[in-house]
Amino acid sequence: MFADLLRRLTAPAPEPLPYDDARLALAALLVRIARADGVYEEAEIARIDAVLSSRYALTPFEVAKVRGEAEALEAEAPDTVRFTRAIKEAVPYEDRVKVIEALWDIVLADGDRDHEEDAILRLVAPMLGVNDRDSNLARQRVEARSG
Structure with missing residues (x-):
């Protein structure tokens, strides 16, 4: 299952992803950001679950299943550059801005704006084709909702 999705994500000209595959790819990106500092904390996992639940209207069981699959996909996914470029080409801009918002939500979930997580997000936003202004907004x- 993951091999086929990864092959489609990294194809020279990826097609738009079916809904379930796009959801899984984006969930894997959330996991990658959460793991960026080498610590995958319960607060980050809970925030990923909340993002998936609200974004995709999933039950707790469905959220746990998607997150588990996303964790496995993230572990197998190629480098972040190719992975995000594939998502960029397969996901509309307005959805990518929402992804950046969700990624900031994960970075800020533990109350600590960790340098490694912050740095990878600042690299990922342009890789997803989201400009600095939209990423900052x-x-x-996210900070306004959290504060």
């Missing part, structure tokens, strides 16, 4: 929206 996404971060501000």
